[in-house]
Amino acid sequence: MSTPIDFYFDFSSPYGYFASTQIDQLAKQYNREVVWRPYLMGAVFKITKRQPLVQHPLVDEYSARDIARTARLHDIPIKFPSKFPVMSVAPCRAFYWLDNQDGDKAKQLALAIYNAYFVEDKDISNSDIIVEIATSIGTDRGAIQTALQDQSVKDKVREETDKAIEHKVFGSPYIIIDDEPFWGFDRFDQIERWLETGGW
Amino acid sequence: MSTPIDFYFDFSSPYGYFASTQIDQLAKQYNREVVWRPYLMGAVFKITKRQPLVQHPLVDEYSARDIARTARLHDIPIKFPSKFPVMSVAPCRAFYWLDNQDGDKAKQLALAIYNAYFVEDKDISNSDIIVEIATSIGTDRGAIQTALQDQSVKDKVREETDKAIEHKVFGSPYIIIDDEPFWGFDRFDQIERWLETGGW
Numbered sequence: 001m002s003t004p005i006d007f008y009f010d011f012s013s014p015y016g017y018f019a020s021t022q023i024d025q026l027a028k029q030y031n032r033e034v035v036w037r038p039y040l041m042g043a044v045f046k047i048t049k050r051q052p053l054v055q056h057p058l059v060d061e062y063s064a065r066d067i068a069r070t071a072r073l074h075d076i077p078i079k080f081p082s083k084f085p086v087m088s089v090a091p092c093r094a095f096y097w098l099d100n101q102d103g104d105k106a107k108q109l110a111l112a113i114y115n116a117y118f119v120e121d122k123d124i125s126n127s128d129i130i131v132e133i134a135t136s137i138g139t140d141r142g143a144i145q146t147a148l149q150d151q152s153v154k155d156k157v158r159e160e161t162d163k164a165i166e167h168k169v170f171g172s173p174y175i176i177i178d179d180e181p182f183w184g185f186d187r188f189d190q191i192e193r194w195l196e197t198g199g200w
Numbered sequence: 201m202s203t204p205i206d207f208y209f210d211f212s213s214p215y216g217y218f219a220s221t222q223i224d225q226l227a228k229q230y231n232r233e234v235v236w237r238p239y240l241m242g243a244v245f246k247i248t249k250r251q252p253l254v255q256h257p258l259v260d261e262y263s264a265r266d267i268a269r270t271a272r273l274h275d276i277p278i279k280f281p282s283k284f285p286v287m288s289v290a291p292c293r294a295f296y297w298l299d300n301q302d303g304d305k306a307k308q309l310a311l312a313i314y315n316a317y318f319v320e321d322k323d324i325s326n327s328d329i330i331v332e333i334a335t336s337i338g339t340d341r342g343a344i345q346t347a348l349q350d351q352s353v354k355d356k357v358r359e360e361t362d363k364a365i366e367h368k369v370f371g372s373p374y375i376i377i378d379d380e381p382f383w384g385f386d387r388f389d390q391i392e393r394w395l396e397t398g399g400w
Contacts, residue, residue: 044258049257059250066387070390168258186387
């Protein structure tokens with residue numbers, strides 16, 4: 001098996017959510033593994049001098065339409081969150097804490113968090129909501145509650161965001177395959193071609 | 201034949217250039233015509249509070265790579281312009297002046313301008329260059345020189361840009377099919393599906 005694919009995303013990103021529903025299945029077809037790397041995109045916006053789409057007139061309206069249309073095309077369920085975007089610190093902490101124990105379980109948690117936010121309209125910036133989601137997939141309530149306040153877990157999220165910046169990651173989804181970066185769910189066609197051919 | 205497709209673009213936009221090489225052929229497959237509508241995207245950036253990609257650290261570097269990779273994938277020739285972006289006032293004036301006389305010839309001019317900018321690295325913001333390009337496709341030199349300074353031609357470009365804004369256009373390419381907007385060359389797969397199915 002070749003080098004794993006790096007999948008960077010922010011838990012508040014609709015296109016990151018779309019990517020999360022497909023990336024592992026796509027990679028598997030080409031015998032590749034995927035390392036999921038949530039990070040805090042807000043920290044990167046300061047560097048790139050960018051802002052969330054919703055803060056741009058006209059673009060915000062178009063984006064809502066594009067998100068709904070893209071979801072329908074790919075049969076991905078979505079109910080656009082009433083609070084958007086949100087801070088994704090608590091989801092990231094929960095993810096990395098669990099990832100340190102069980103990578104597959106952490107992916108399961110990530111999918112459950114995305115579903116809670118983009119399908120069930122739950123406010124995933126709220127730590128109590130994250131505790132509920134984590135326990136719903138079998139995590140010990142006391143353990144996750146403690147983890148969300150643990151200094152080493154907080155540090156880990158900061159480190160992972162710093163590492164993302166070092167790798168010049170700035171969007172969500174942002175996927176790196178053998179040093180080749182692909183930004184956006186709309187690059188999945190190029191990603192598939194790249195995996196198939198090794199580049200062009 | 202159904203309603204024509206509206207193809208909005210800025211002459212300084214690489215993804216607009218990519219779209220220009222394919223939009224007519226794609227539309228023809230579905231028995232549709234395309235109305236080419238160049239406009240001044242800079243005027244819209246003020247409304248959307250956006251800036252060209254090159255003004256965003258990290259994004260600029262990624263975009264250069266994405267543009268080259270996308271061009272290779274679709275076999276579209278490109279040599280990234282040494283001066284980028286440029287003001288596209290002169291190209292727009294030449295286009296609309298010619299379009300008023302001969303729509304097909306205006307499209308031919310648009311393709312020649314894009315080729316001059318994105319393949320031959322000519323500065324298309326320079327009126328003299330636009331005169332050269334127009335004469336190379338058979339336009340009378342004196343006529344195009346006069347047209348570029350004609351007040352009614354200047355007004356036409358302003359009107360067309362205002363109309364684009366009224367239609368909530370903000371990017372390049374920005375394509376509207378029966379009231380459905382598609383932003384970006386990376387929406388060509390959705391555009392094709394939409395033309396095929398009439399929507400989903």
